[in-house]
Amino acid sequence: MTSWHTLCAEADFPEDGKLARRLGGWSVLVVRTDEGYRAVNDRCTHQAAMLSPGKVRRGAIMCPLHGARFEAATGRCIGGAYADLRVFDLRVADGTIEVAVPDAAPGPDERPVGA
Numbered sequence: 005m006t007s008w009h010t011l012c013a014e015a016d017f018p019e020d021g022k023l024a025r026r027l028g029g030w031s032v033l034v035v036r037t038d039e040g041y042r043a044v045n046d047r048c049t050h051q052a053a054m055l056s057p058g059k060v061r062r063g064a065i066m067c068p069l070h071g072a073r074f075e076a077a078t079g080r081c082i083g084g085a086y087a088d089l090r091v092f093d094l095r096v097a098d099g100t101i102e103v104a105v106p107d108a109a110p111g112p113d114e115r116p117v118g119a
């Protein structure tokens with residue numbers, strides 16, 4: 005089961021195109037791409053670094069620790085070295101960005117270091 009959580013008003017989404025928040029116990033990173041907003045688990049699948057301090061370019065999120073790149077739309081690791089990111093459903097309703105995260109708290113292998 006998942007539940008929808010409010011991230012922010014679309015008008016308040018940061019200019020730099022990314023926003024990290026704790027929602028329902030999950031560390032969620034939302035990025036803006038040419039195709040719209042995408043939500044992923046804010047945890048690199050290599051060594052669990054938070055991805056949110058990394059750069060976002062052309063729809064890809066770059067891990068700040070060792071540079072792994074992930075496609076925001078699908079969570080796919082570009083270049084293939086690591087597992088894909090968990091992605092979350094996202095919707096914009098009445099100008100508000102909402103993300104659906106599992107009702108169950110993230111397990112130890114789904115929490116980023118420092119969260």
Ligand code: FES
Nearest residue numbers: 048050051067070
């Ligand atoms: S922790 Fe992300 S690339 Fe190593």
